Amino acid sequence: MTHEEFFDYSAFAAPVAPDEEIVFAAIGLAHGHIYGICHGLLRAGAKLAFVYDSDPALVARFVKEFPDVTVAKSEEDILQNPAVRLVASADIPARRAPLGVRVMQAGKDFLSDKASCTTLSQLEDIKTACAQTGQKFITYFGESVDSESMTFIYDRLSRGMLGRVNSVIISAPHVLNAPSRPAWFFTREDQGGVLIDIGSHQVHQFLKLTGNTTATVTAARVSNLRYPQYAEFDEVGDMMLTGENGAVGFLHISWDFPLGLGTWGDPRLIIEAEKGYIELRKNVNIGVDKTGEHVFVVTEDGTFHESVQGKIGSSFFHRVLWDVVHRTDTALPLEETITTMELCIKAQLRAMEENA
Numbered sequence: 001m002t003h004e005e006f007f008d009y010s011a012f013a014a015p016v017a018p019d020e021e022i023v024f025a026a027i028g029l030a031h032g033h034i035y036g037i038c039h040g041l042l043r044a045g046a047k048l049a050f051v052y053d054s055d056p057a058l059v060a061r062f063v064k065e066f067p068d069v070t071v072a073k074s075e076e077d078i079l080q081n082p083a084v085r086l087v088a089s090a091d092i093p094a095r096r097a098p099l100g101v102r103v104m105q106a107g108k109d110f111l112s113d114k115a116s117c118t119t120l121s122q123l124e125d126i127k128t129a130c131a132q133t134g135q136k137f138i139t140y141f142g143e144s145v146d147s148e149s150m151t152f153i154y155d156r157l158s159r160g161m162l163g164r165v166n167s168v169i170i171s172a173p174h175v176l177n178a179p180s181r182p183a184w185f186f187t188r189e190d191q192g193g194v195l196i197d198i199g200s201h202q203v204h205q206f207l208k209l210t211g212n213t214t215a216t217v218t219a220a221r222v223s224n225l226r227y228p229q230y231a232e233f234d235e236v237g238d239m240m241l242t243g244e245n246g247a248v249g250f251l252h253i254s255w256d257f258p259l260g261l262g263t264w265g266d267p268r269l270i271i272e273a274e275k276g277y278i279e280l281r282k283n284v285n286i287g288v289d290k291t292g293e294h295v296f297v298v299t300e301d302g303t304f305h306e307s308v309q310g311k312i313g314s315s316f317f318h319r320v321l322w323d324v325v326h327r328t329d330t331a332l333p334l335e336e337t338i339t340t341m342e343l344c345i346k347a348q349l350r351a352m353e354e355n356a
Contacts, residue, residue: 011155017045023083028089048068168270193237
């Protein structure tokens, strides 16, 4: 295999949105990811019509970013509006699943920021509501579904270019900047814990990279060494997974990465397969290149490297709209949300039991 054969972008067609205009609303603005979600839907061709949050300050900030939006008087005003077909949310994590259930019961589809639930009972509520209503509950695992390097590698592996994936190592340090975080962020009941929160990105990536539809949590831990003032905060989290096909994963997450990095974090992956291995540096190639989406490949034929940034684009939000119109599951099937969140919650519970 040559460099040119591996880094062939011809398979990545421009994303296609449905001809129909999808009117959507935003409910729950607690996390800043709501801005990226709404911009993504707008770029894909949707129309942002309404917004609601019980916090006037969050609404005022949102309106400043999206001045054409109409501020609803209540959540119910949006849920009863027949023009709204999709509701997007980045509410406090513990509130996302209950909101999603209410949205689906009102006959609308729901797009949630990760993590889309924080307990196993919430997960059961999601499954029940989806089955009863026929509506969609889609989760935005951004580091997995909205990354050009991940999109590229998912495609290369699905084509068998490096054979079976045997192991995945993920290091996902994030910048905390504690003074900028709201109080709920440090409360486990609201946030869930690090293995549920940013762990959800990593679990979804492991499943997709290894071709597994389920896995077992074989080890998990959380710790907090530097922030005694936040008694319920997980500064570091680790989990080990074994997929049903035998592939293993070691997933490491940490907060308070140095601000000097210049970006929100430095997620890196090492993917070991039958015919070689891949390293991804998503945000920056430290000391070499400030751009992201770097793909390094080692095979029997040599070593290859390219940044795929700007060469593939993102089709996630286009596919969300397509699914709303055509009732398909091209963006992120419910089964992937269920399996990902179940593993994250079980890992978090196991880690907390170990610390008890």
